[in-house]
Amino acid sequence: NIEEDLLPFLPKCEHHIHIEGALTPELLFTLAKKNNITLPTDDKAFTSPATLTERYRHFASLDDFLHYYYIGMSVLITAADFEALATSYFSRAARDTVRHADVFFDPQAHLSRGVDYPTLLAGLSAAQSHAKQTLNLTSELVCCFLRHLPAQASLATFHLPALQASFASGAVRAIGLDSSEAGFPPHLFADLYADARALGLNLTAHAGEEAPPEYIRSALDDLHVSRIDHGRRLPEDPELLARVAAQGTLLTLCPISNVFLRGVGSVSELPVREFLDAGVKFSINSDDPAYFGGNYIGENYAAVQRAFALSVGEWEGVCRAAIEGSWCGEGRKGEMR
Numbered sequence: 001n002i003e004e005d006l007l008p009f010l011p012k013c014e015h016h017i018h019i020e021g022a023l024t025p026e027l028l029f030t031l032a033k034k035n036n037i038t039l040p041t042d043d044k045a046f047t048s049p050a051t052l053t054e055r056y057r058h059f060a061s062l063d064d065f066l067h068y069y070y071i072g073m074s075v076l077i078t079a080a081d082f083e084a085l086a087t088s089y090f091s092r093a094a095r096d097t098v099r100h101a102d103v104f105f106d107p108q109a110h111l112s113r114g115v116d117y118p119t120l121l122a123g124l125s126a127a128q129s130h131a132k133q134t135l136n137l138t139s140e141l142v143c144c145f146l147r148h149l150p151a152q153a154s155l156a157t158f159h160l161p162a163l164q165a166s167f168a169s170g171a172v173r174a175i176g177l178d179s180s181e182a183g184f185p186p187h188l189f190a191d192l193y194a195d196a197r198a199l200g201l202n203l204t205a206h207a208g209e210e211a212p213p214e215y216i217r218s219a220l221d222d223l224h225v226s227r228i229d230h231g232r233r234l235p236e237d238p239e240l241l242a243r244v245a246a247q248g249t250l251l252t253l254c255p256i257s258n259v260f261l262r263g264v265g266s267v268s269e270l271p272v273r274e275f276l277d278a279g280v281k282f283s284i285n286s287d288d289p290a291y292f293g294g295n296y297i298g299e300n301y302a303a304v305q306r307a308f309a310l311s312v313g314e315w316e317g318v319c320r321a322a323i324e325g326s327w328c329g330e331g332r333k334g335e336m337r
């Protein structure tokens with residue numbers, strides 16, 4: 001039985017986890033109280049962790065989710081808050097046998113609230129060290145930029161001395177692009193990605209989650225990313241599908257996220273068979289697990305198995321692609337192989 005006897009024990013690498021999306025309703029309320037943050041009083045969903053959890057079951061779209069996601073993260077103020085958040089994620093991921101995680105964070109969403117970058121980075125870094133020492137779980141940080149804001153804003157943020165220092169020190173070795181997708185195509189961020197590429201940073205971008213395959217093509221051609229986050233709409237362009245397969249670009253799929261945000265009606269509607277048949281590399285990830293029914297990476301693996309009945313050999317391929325596509329060093333890959 002693959003679901004019970006293999007998947008819970010596979011060494012996993014997670015490549016698509018927004019740390020702010022690991023903020024559980026319980027921790028959200030705890031931190032709001034501690035930090036004297038007033039949650040919206042005109043939305044009954046913010047009555048209690050239970051009512052918020054219930055509201056999270058009925059997102060209408062990516063933007064409906066993002067509305068709650070940005071309110072939720074407003075309770076994160078101190079370095080200790082970010083450390084508690086990341087530590088809760090790493091502990092939970094370790095239970096799903098995650099060995100390495102490339103973790104997204106959204107600095108612009110914190111800077112705009114008056115939380116400075118050294119504060120949030122100190123908290124995240126402390127949690128990373130702790131996870132490495134106590135859980136044998138390594139991680140890298142992926143600094144994401146918000147595409148619903150002007151490209152000029154992302155460029156200015158990227159060039160802040162605090163961010164540049166984190167790239168120079170190796171505390172942050174990658175950038176990404178997230179938030180509302182449709183209407184904000186990747187090519188708008190070509191200057192940002194050119195500057196990141198000049199620093200030797202790893203590059204990824206959300207594309208093809210809600211928007212069509214042209215966004216995936218733009219991320220590849222205009223931003224020169226080595227990964228595509230989601231990419232679920234790729235098969236709508238068979239020529240691009242063949243190209244992605246041939247060049248070995250990794251898609252970071254988030255099956256349960258796509259169901260919660262109504263991209264598909266069920267996991268079985270995702271093009272997992274098409275990707276396997278075409279030789280497209282992908283990893284399976286949780287995205288914003290605290291907002292998507294508390295479904296972490298293990299549950300995403302299980303959902304894919306229930307929908308597509310992969311063979312042991314196919315799982316070995318998924319597992320290998322995730323290890324090889326990780327942004328840990330070669331030495332760490334060797335330990336996981």
Ligand code: HPA
Pocket residue numbers: 018021062069178179180206209257287288
């Ligand atoms: N898509 C785009 N932006 C995001 C997401 C997502 O799934 N989660 C957090 N920010």
Ligand code: ZN
Pocket residue numbers: 016018178206229287
């Ligand atoms: Zn995402």
